Amino acid sequence: MRALTRNRLGVVGSVMLALAILTAVMAPWIAPYDPEASTEVSIEDIYARPTAAHWLGTDDGGKDVFSAFIYGSRVSLIVGFAASLISMIIGGIVGLVAGFYGGRLGNLLMRLTDIFLVIPDLPLMIVIVAIVGPSLWNIILVIGLLGWTGTARIVRAQALSLRERQFVTRARAIGAGNLHILRRHILPLVLPLMVANTVLVISLSILSESTLSFLGLGDPTTLSWGGMLNFAFTRGAISAGAWWALVAPGLGIVWVVLSCTLVGNTLEEAFNPRLQSHHLQGEEKMVVRPAQAQAAER
Amino acid sequence: MGVADPQPPLLEVRHLSTHYVTDEGVFRAVDDLSFRVMKGESMGLVGESGCGKTTAMLSLLRLLPAAGRIVSGEVLLEGRDLMALDEAEMRALRWDRLSMIFQGAMNALNPVRSVGDQIGEALVIHGLAPGLGAAAPRVGELLEMVGIPRSREAHFPHQYSGGMRQRAMIAMALACSPQVVIADEPTTALDVMIQAQILELLERLQRELGLAVILVTHDLSVVAELCHSVLVMYGGALAEYSNVDRIFNDPRHPYTRLLLSAFPDLSRPEGKLISIPGHPPRLNDLPPGCRFAPRCPQAFDRCRLESPSPRLVEPGHWVACHLYEEAALDAAG
Numbered sequence: 001m002r003a004l005t006r007n008r009l010g011v012v013g014s015v016m017l018a019l020a021i022l023t024a025v026m027a028p029w030i031a032p033y034d035p036e037a038s039t040e041v042s043i044e045d046i047y048a049r050p051t052a053a054h055w056l057g058t059d060d061g062g063k064d065v066f067s068a069f070i071y072g073s074r075v076s077l078i079v080g081f082a083a084s085l086i087s088m089i090i091g092g093i094v095g096l097v098a099g100f101y102g103g104r105l106g107n108l109l110m111r112l113t114d115i116f117l118v119i120p121d122l123p124l125m126i127v128i129v130a131i132v133g134p135s136l137w138n139i140i141l142v143i144g145l146l147g148w149t150g151t152a153r154i155v156r157a158q159a160l161s162l163r164e165r166q167f168v169t170r171a172r173a174i175g176a177g178n179l180h181i182l183r184r185h186i187l188p189l190v191l192p193l194m195v196a197n198t199v200l201v202i203s204l205s206i207l208s209e210s211t212l213s214f215l216g217l218g219d220p221t222t223l224s225w226g227g228m229l230n231f232a233f234t235r236g237a238i239s240a241g242a243w244w245a246l247v248a249p250g251l252g253i254v255w256v257v258l259s260c261t262l263v264g265n266t267l268e269e270a271f272n273p274r275l276q277s278h279h280l281q282g283e284e285k286m287v288v289r290p291a292q293a294q295a296a297e298r
Numbered sequence: 299m300g301v302a303d304p305q306p307p308l309l310e311v312r313h314l315s316t317h318y319v320t321d322e323g324v325f326r327a328v329d330d331l332s333f334r335v336m337k338g339e340s341m342g343l344v345g346e347s348g349c350g351k352t353t354a355m356l357s358l359l360r361l362l363p364a365a366g367r368i369v370s371g372e373v374l375l376e377g378r379d380l381m382a383l384d385e386a387e388m389r390a391l392r393w394d395r396l397s398m399i400f401q402g403a404m405n406a407l408n409p410v411r412s413v414g415d416q417i418g419e420a421l422v423i424h425g426l427a428p429g430l431g432a433a434a435p436r437v438g439e440l441l442e443m444v445g446i447p448r449s450r451e452a453h454f455p456h457q458y459s460g461g462m463r464q465r466a467m468i469a470m471a472l473a474c475s476p477q478v479v480i481a482d483e484p485t486t487a488l489d490v491m492i493q494a495q496i497l498e499l500l501e502r503l504q505r506e507l508g509l510a511v512i513l514v515t516h517d518l519s520v521v522a523e524l525c526h527s528v529l530v531m532y533g534g535a536l537a538e539y540s541n542v543d544r545i546f547n548d549p550r551h552p553y554t555r556l557l558l559s560a561f562p563d564l565s566r567p568e569g570k571l572i573s574i575p576g577h578p579p580r581l582n583d584l585p586p587g588c589r590f591a592p593r594c595p596q597a598f599d600r601c602r603l604e605s606p607s608p609r610l611v612e613p614g615h616w617v618a619c620h621l622y623e624e625a626a627l628d629a630a631g
Contacts, residue, residue: 166405175392
């Protein structure tokens, strides 16, 4: 956590993410209109320019874009968090088992991971969603079930090195079984890395959801940013010059994805030993620099 | 004591052989090792680095790394053969009967869990406490026994000093009141003062609790101080095994003799320190005859052809050297 506050980008990301979550939770109080409510519209209300009544103008149905934008954050965040939770659980289990037990089972799991890694995600998602039907939970499941490979590989690498540490031998000497060692000794050391990775997966999941919705494969009963883009795009917002109907959801996606990436990168830097520099590497802390050492030797 | 005792031993190892099977060939890390430890006895296991001491000890606990194989031998603890137990029985027995103080306490402690938790863990696993919370009073007791205040229980390994970590490891080894404690170089990486404290502590606990201790070390002075019997290992095999007096005053194996002359002796300050020329053998490329023959000043033709097996040269004194074949025959006859 100290690393998080030290890193300015991390702070910016967390504030951005907090704002997005706050918006989603408080949507009914923030949004001036209920996007679900039926309204009577006249021809002037369609793609009306931003005014005091409609801060971000109206969409093709004459509804308030700002309200839709506020409510749309809910879908993006729910899909993002739920799908990455699924990814984290699957990736974590696969990685831990493959890394800790190794052997034939570990190899099998890693080959499976490789297969999932090389399949292009988007076409597969489109096919699956088209078959199972575009409901919110189907989309979450599809994104979650296809997004665990990165987590699995990182967790496996870490478990593989932890398993050789002496405190694991000591735990065995104490009489601990595999499950106990996994739960009590490996997991606490892998978990921070898993969390950092999951935050990064959240941004990927949100992007996937937006992509699917934009392609018309989103849940038709809920309003998401990708869906808003899809409606605006297919219903003539561009020819009508209604930039507000495209910019709002687009910026929303960028906002949330950027915030998750910033937070995730910062966490990963703090937790992943490979990305960390040695405490003697910092220039001012280094006692003797290699160049100086060489000069001294001569 | 121990070597020649008529009563049944607490721990008896018979013809233990452990190999590492790797891409670079088979490493014969322990070859035909036999010894016995009585209740309350402490045995010193001495040898150069990489001569198979730690492997032999890990074999007793059946905790070898993945490449390690126990090829043959029996380990009898109170008459039960540990090699014949299944994994669950072995788990129940580890730490409860046979515990270990690991080399380098920092690495043997999990950095993200408190020291108290890790000591309590052993109690919980062996059913001596229902949970970590309930284990706390006993953990405090154990810590106090090794001279660490109870209040340090919740601290993490990095908040302990090196000596304290080693004490905590000792407390952990005693958690389930085992009969045999293996101390694998308990004083490496500690300064001389702390070394002395740790060894004193070990000796006191051994006396008070009647423990059998196997002390793995390459420090002969520690052995002279603490141990009743000494087993000298060379290149994975037994070189000489007897009680501490005989090893120090009447060593028979040329390696033991050289090893002793390589240590300073306060009673003979003018005596020269001798280093043994050559290197210990590579365990995947052992010489055909005696392992020590290439470095042995007394080696003769037979030593280069035939590997000597341990023989009794006098009651309670085993030597694996061709020089003593005839003496062995006399003792046997």
